[in-house]
Amino acid sequence: MSTTDGATLVPPRRSLSLSFGLRDAGTLLGLLAIVAVFAVLTPNFLTERNLLNILQQSSINACVALGMTLVIIAGGIDLSVGPTAAISAIAAAAMMIAGVPIELAIPAAVLLGAAAGAVNGMLVAYGGLQPFIVTLGTLSLYRASALIYTGGNPILGIPPQFRALFNSTVFGVPSAVVIVAVLALLVWVVLNKTPLGEYFLAVGGNEEAAHIAGVPVAMTKIASYMISGGLAAIAGLILVGRLGAADPTLGNLWELDAIAAAAIGGASLMGGKGSIVGTLLGAIILGALRNGLTLLNVQAFYQLLATGIIILVAMLIDRATRGRG
Amino acid sequence: MSTTDGATLVPPRRSLSLSFGLRDAGTLLGLLAIVAVFAVLTPNFLTERNLLNILQQSSINACVALGMTLVIIAGGIDLSVGPTAAISAIAAAAMMIAGVPIELAIPAAVLLGAAAGAVNGMLVAYGGLQPFIVTLGTLSLYRASALIYTGGNPILGIPPQFRALFNSTVFGVPSAVVIVAVLALLVWVVLNKTPLGEYFLAVGGNEEAAHIAGVPVAMTKIASYMISGGLAAIAGLILVGRLGAADPTLGNLWELDAIAAAAIGGASLMGGKGSIVGTLLGAIILGALRNGLTLLNVQAFYQLLATGIIILVAMLIDRATRGRG
Amino acid sequence: MNTSGDRLRLMDISKSFGPIQALDHVTMTVVPGEVHGLLGENGAGKSTLLRILSGAFKPSDGHVEVDGVRLTSTGPVAARRAGIAMIHQELQHVPELTVAQNMFLGHPLKTGGLFVARRAQENAAAEALRSLDPTIDPAAPIRTLKVAQRQIVEIARAVMEDAKIIAMDEPTSSLTPAEFERLAVLIHQLAAKGVSIIYVSHKMDEVFQVCQAATILRDGRKVDEVRLAETTEQEVVARMVGRELATAHHRGFATDEIMLDVRGLSRGTAVQDATFQLRKGEVLGISGLIGAGRTELLRLLAGVDRPDAGEIRVEGHSIPTGRPRVAIAAGLGLLPEERKRDGIVARRSIRSNIGLASMKRFSRFGFVRRRALAAESEKLMREMNLRPLMIERPIGQFSGGNQQKAIIGRWIAAGARILLFDEPTRGIDVGAKAEIYSLIERLAAEGRSAIVVSSELPEILRVADRVLVMREGRIAGTLERDQLSEEAIVALAVPQSTDDTPIPQSRREA
Amino acid sequence: QNLKPLNSDTETDRMSWSELQSKLGDVPKAPAGTKIGGVSKTLTNEYWRALGEGYAAYAKKAGAEFVYQAAQSEGDQLGQLSIAENLISQGFDALLVSPQTDSNLQPALESAESAGIPVINVNDAVIPAARNYVGNVQRDNGVRVAKWFLDNRPNGGKVAVIEGQAGVFAAGQRTKGFSETISQGGKFKVVASVPGNWDRQVAYDAAATILQQNPDLVGFYANNDGMALGVMEAVKAAGLKDKVVVFGTDGISDAYASIKAGDLTGTVDSFPVLTGEVAVETALRLIGKQKLPRVVTTPQALITKDNVATYSVKGDELRKVLISAPAN
Ligand SMILES: Nc1ncnc2c1ncn2[C@@H]1O[C@H](COP(=O)(O)OP(=O)(O)OP(=O)(O)O)[C@@H](O)[C@H]1O
Ligand SMILES: Nc1ncnc2c1ncn2[C@@H]1O[C@H](COP(=O)(O)OP(=O)(O)OP(=O)(O)O)[C@@H](O)[C@H]1O
Ligand SMILES: [Mg+2]
Numbered sequence A, B: 001m002s003t004t005d006g007a008t009l010v011p012p013r014r015s016l017s018l019s020f021g022l023r024d025a026g027t028l029l030g031l032l033a034i035v036a037v038f039a040v041l042t043p044n045f046l047t048e049r050n051l052l053n054i055l056q057q058s059s060i061n062a063c064v065a066l067g068m069t070l071v072i073i074a075g076g077i078d079l080s081v082g083p084t085a086a087i088s089a090i091a092a093a094a095m096m097i098a099g100v101p102i103e104l105a106i107p108a109a110v111l112l113g114a115a116a117g118a119v120n121g122m123l124v125a126y127g128g129l130q131p132f133i134v135t136l137g138t139l140s141l142y143r144a145s146a147l148i149y150t151g152g153n154p155i156l157g158i159p160p161q162f163r164a165l166f167n168s169t170v171f172g173v174p175s176a177v178v179i180v181a182v183l184a185l186l187v188w189v190v191l192n193k194t195p196l197g198e199y200f201l202a203v204g205g206n207e208e209a210a211h212i213a214g215v216p217v218a219m220t221k222i223a224s225y226m227i228s229g230g231l232a233a234i235a236g237l238i239l240v241g242r243l244g245a246a247d248p249t250l251g252n253l254w255e256l257d258a259i260a261a262a263a264i265g266g267a268s269l270m271g272g273k274g275s276i277v278g279t280l281l282g283a284i285i286l287g288a289l290r291n292g293l294t295l296l297n298v299q300a301f302y303q304l305l306a307t308g309i310i311i312l313v314a315m316l317i318d319r320a321t322r323g324r325g
Numbered sequence C: 001m002n003t004s005g006d007r008l009r010l011m012d013i014s015k016s017f018g019p020i021q022a023l024d025h026v027t028m029t030v031v032p033g034e035v036h037g038l039l040g041e042n043g044a045g046k047s048t049l050l051r052i053l054s055g056a057f058k059p060s061d062g063h064v065e066v067d068g069v070r071l072t073s074t075g076p077v078a079a080r081r082a083g084i085a086m087i088h089q090e091l092q093h094v095p096e097l098t099v100a101q102n103m104f105l106g107h108p109l110k111t112g113g114l115f116v117a118r119r120a121q122e123n124a125a126a127e128a129l130r131s132l133d134p135t136i137d138p139a140a141p142i143r144t145l146k147v148a149q150r151q152i153v154e155i156a157r158a159v160m161e162d163a164k165i166i167a168m169d170e171p172t173s174s175l176t177p178a179e180f181e182r183l184a185v186l187i188h189q190l191a192a193k194g195v196s197i198i199y200v201s202h203k204m205d206e207v208f209q210v211c212q213a214a215t216i217l218r219d220g221r222k223v224d225e226v227r228l229a230e231t232t233e234q235e236v237v238a239r240m241v242g243r244e245l246a247t248a249h250h251r252g253f254a255t256d257e258i259m260l261d262v263r264g265l266s267r268g269t270a271v272q273d274a275t276f277q278l279r280k281g282e283v284l285g286i287s288g289l290i291g292a293g294r295t296e297l298l299r300l301l302a303g304v305d306r307p308d309a310g311e312i313r314v315e316g317h318s319i320p321t322g323r324p325r326v327a328i329a330a331g332l333g334l335l336p337e338e339r340k341r342d343g344i345v346a347r348r349s350i351r352s353n354i355g356l357a358s359m360k361r362f363s364r365f366g367f368v369r370r371r372a373l374a375a376e377s378e379k380l381m382r383e384m385n386l387r388p389l390m391i392e393r394p395i396g397q398f399s400g401g402n403q404q405k406a407i408i409g410r411w412i413a414a415g416a417r418i419l420l421f422d423e424p425t426r427g428i429d430v431g432a433k434a435e436i437y438s439l440i441e442r443l444a445a446e447g448r449s450a451i452v453v454s455s456e457l458p459e460i461l462r463v464a465d466r467v468l469v470m471r472e473g474r475i476a477g478t479l480e481r482d483q484l485s486e487e488a489i490v491a492l493a494v495p496q497s498t499d500d501t502p503i504p505q506s507r508r509e510a
Numbered sequence D: 001q002n003l004k005p006l007n008s009d010t011e012t013d014r015m016s017w018s019e020l021q022s023k024l025g026d027v028p029k030a031p032a033g034t035k036i037g038g039v040s041k042t043l044t045n046e047y048w049r050a051l052g053e054g055y056a057a058y059a060k061k062a063g064a065e066f067v068y069q070a071a072q073s074e075g076d077q078l079g080q081l082s083i084a085e086n087l088i089s090q091g092f093d094a095l096l097v098s099p100q101t102d103s104n105l106q107p108a109l110e111s112a113e114s115a116g117i118p119v120i121n122v123n124d125a126v127i128p129a130a131r132n133y134v135g136n137v138q139r140d141n142g143v144r145v146a147k148w149f150l151d152n153r154p155n156g157g158k159v160a161v162i163e164g165q166a167g168v169f170a171a172g173q174r175t176k177g178f179s180e181t182i183s184q185g186g187k188f189k190v191v192a193s194v195p196g197n198w199d200r201q202v203a204y205d206a207a208a209t210i211l212q213q214n215p216d217l218v219g220f221y222a223n224n225d226g227m228a229l230g231v232m233e234a235v236k237a238a239g240l241k242d243k244v245v246v247f248g249t250d251g252i253s254d255a256y257a258s259i260k261a262g263d264l265t266g267t268v269d270s271f272p273v274l275t276g277e278v279a280v281e282t283a284l285r286l287i288g289k290q291k292l293p294r295v296v297t298t299p300q301a302l303i304t305k306d307n308v309a310t311y312s313v314k315g316d317e318l319r320k321v322l323i324s325a326p327a328n
């Protein structure tokens, strides 16, 4: 019997190759195709300044999409990210204007976002409702709260220190980009290196199996929505920093962009699958697309047309390079 | 002869009870709860005229949601219903103004809608892309086509006979309601009585098993999108009849309403599950909600608030009555 | 405190699913170091009992005691804490996670108290897999593994947990005798260390080889508890099914007419140059070790996968490859190896699952003839003894064995003339097995042909007129009925070049 | 210097469009290669396309290059911001923006100003920090319609408002102007004021419900023409065309056609083409270093069957009509 020891043991593959897999390479190829086309069509596209510009313009969507990716991986969806960002932004603005120090207002706002996410998560996990319906409901609820609290008017008079925080540059890179990069790294670590990350994949991949294995399914779902809420709040704060005002309609349509970024990046809306690197690339694809079409001065209707076509073609390229996988 | 084994044989339940099951009863209860609340708050709510009004206002969403339900059951999603309705409506309007007889323009427009659905279906089935991304892409594409063709302007001058078709009443019931009721019956028959219906449920329930069992998976998916496209087109025509203009922005956000109706009615966005009766009830719930809030003259912000709360509460009631099922 | 010395006591356990009483006051005890069999027909309630033990289900009544202490909280985590590990019958894995991640799911090893210690997990997983199957890569995503390998992972996971009690629910349903032997060794080692094991299997020879005692369930009730040394297989089976099973012998119905003619069929390295013929009324067995390419060959025949090369002729006509519908129209029907993933649509009724492949037959004027389909389904399921005989119930709510019966019914309903059985009796009880064998014979007698892939040698010997043996993707040889023996098959199946693969011992006749 | 937050309706540093020529003299000639960019809310509404026509026409006349872009949908705040930023990075000499919200273009405004590029807020949402605003008084839209009711329906009665998207500046101001004005005297009662989301279909449904509850309603005021046309259809479907009047806002061509056909009672035209021309004129004056007041008001007029023929003219003709008309 012990002759089996002679068998060769395949060495475990490195985790890095796992997290930048073939799928991400496909997305990258899609991005490169888009970049190549625009670079040929307009000389302004490939300048350093414009590339930074694209990153900056993609950063808010990327931030929201990071959380969305986790929720999608865990088998859910979060349509309420925009209004969550709005209530958090308004809370932060109101606090700062009331004299609460910035270093207190920021974490409080992020906590509020996470709490909004927790409500979503609990309705899904304990209420047993479908994520789509829950977050469609809270989408209205949170937006209405923001509008009612502010009477529909933006909150102005954001302290300059707060704005400076999000408008400065770090070695020439806009701080929003740096912040989102750091957050992406954190989320990547959570997903790929911690038990929670495994739980997200497990609950989204096979909830039954996860339950049997003793994974705290409800807590895992709630955690995904809380992270999504927290990241939406941060995205809201970044935007307030840039705009200098907290508008109750802030975050309109963010959910669609975030879901699109995640899906372009390879997240499966059936759950259990998704990539942080892919999502970042997805957000940049969308940002580059908008930027390039504006630089080319494409008229709005044709921009819409081009957006549709380019998304489909990029996905088909991605799909073709990956083969039947 | 059935004494041969101990197992008790439960006679096959009648098909009606199968299609109006516990799940639909839950949805109905949610609807009744909403109706009860509004009936108490405003005396005008429970008049015959207003109830017909609610049905009429729900009919367009119901029509779109019927197709959406099939797509969702077959494991997909169709975000492009609004623009599909728009291109079909515009095509019909343009044809009629160019002198094409109504009885030709209507089927042509419905075919165009089905063709738009076929494009979605083929990208999903043969391109191997995620339904969300595909229909997000065609959402842009079809909308852009509508805008470009019309230059952004509505097409006016719809022939009065066409409008009469959709604005008359049949025994006091608005013809739109009758049309959608007939369509619902047809879709119900397709889902519950035909091989195609079995295929929708099988493909959405377990695509691999369906494939091995010889189900034409690709054709089934394409069929679901084609029906969805066709029904969206009909919804578009009803709206043109009602408004007397084919607006290229027609159908904005229809996808959200339709998905909400289907999900409220019990369709699972994971596929393999859904009910036509439930979807109709879901559409009526949303219609009753809007109608009631308007009758109560609730201010815009509070309408949003109420919409969110009521959807969540109705779903929780539904859930509670069904137990853990 | 623990005066009786019982390791585990299941006290008066009841469980009902709606109208179905799956368990009716079942009591069972196991002492330390004992390997205790749990026997019963499909749907008898074995899995339900074990799932209550492992915390996946809450009992409607009754409780569980470990070492004399009553478990107060339920749930998988509480069960694990009490020292209970379980091998699930329906393999429950997260496809995108690696082997090691699946093995440690729910209780990962950590470094720095925060991060998953992947390397350590992979090493521990490799260690646990070493004695069962060292070729499994702990870092590979589990979706890339085949069923048999996944089952081994499942076993290794339970064994690795250092549990006091291990519940094994049909751990060898996908395994070949060689792997069972390795498991048997492992079970002996564990028992020697004082671990209590509950062993569920429909393979009587295994039960008699590893168990000391056995509890027998029928329709959710405990009917007997036996010491295996004091009884015989026939007696046990009789207690299980409530009647004597007649032992039948092989009967052949093969004619000279060629039904299926396969030439040079190849796909990658999985199947290389498969050439063979199948005659009308013939039952062709295909044997081989795990990964020999049997499943892949059947998938190619059924049109599920597309071959790189080769030709398939049915009754002399070449058919296009790679399309299930074409294959089905030509009279082929595949009974997949992985029932849950490839076979059933869990939410749909038995009737719908049966009718899926024969919608043409069961529809008229574009409508499904529901009544006709229901009548046919009920007839088929009554013949196969579906339990409970409720054809409108979702198939997902049936026990594994009963699901298998429905899928067999699907192809019979579809009028398939060439049935491709991939492990047809996996997870099927002895009574039903006999029924399925006679079913296969009946089909042959009716002039249908069948290919039966099986890892159970007795099964192959029982049903096959002729046996193809596959080895590493190639057909290593063909054995006519008069040449058939376990030794002959094994001799062809095992790679000649290396002699370090253990030769499976001959097993008792079923 | 720090500007106080702009309220375009009440700002005192203002001038009417018709006074620009007389008070500031000729428009300075555009330097060679002048590039002016326009950032609109959306092109799916005729109003914004007409505004663009005005921009383009005047820029062409002045020999400046002009680019007009718009977000892909109304409410796409970040998309619009990206467009504005991308234009700034391409070196335009002036930017004409119609923001989605009061704040979403603030960063573009800041980077433009730091690059010395004048930004002119043209209509709709008002950036509080905007240095220059061209447009009409939103509140005045509603006031004009309310005055029509006070003048033409001395007996008063029930009226209803179909609002634009909740939270949008123009929608709020127009509604407020109408409701506050019509309530004076106490003869009118606003029985419903509900959101129509700028959507014809939503407006139709809301109007149908309101009519059914209040068959004795005397009139509707809708925050834009698309919604008003939807309301009109609901009124017709309810068979109340002779009793219920319907007013819109914007003065799009369909509204004109409807008024001429005797359907729509009226619309408050804010003359988008002319507004666009005035905005480019203002931009050229700013590029030419002229000192302008913070707000340049553009005309609007209540169009009804009585005066629709007068206002159905274009270009210089229209300017003449407007200048000769009182209170524009
Ligand atoms: N989740 C469930 N919902 C409803 N009924 C169930 C469920 N699980 C099991 N049952 C029913 O409980 C009974 C016992 O099933 P169980 O799976 O325990 O049988 P088993 O003895 O393990 O059979 P097998 O040998 O086929 O695995 C069956 O009648 C089955 O239909
Ligand atoms: N999806 C796949 N991708 C790559 N290789 C595969 C795949 N499926 C099977 N193979 C390879 O094909 C060969 C044959 O596998 P197959 O499953 O057909 O064997 P089998 O004899 O049926 O074994 P088992 O008893 O495990 O079912 C194996 O060597 C395996 O590595
Ligand atoms: Mg079992």
Ligand SMILES: [Mg+2]
Binding pocket: C294, C295, C296, C337, C422
């Ligand atoms: Mg196999």
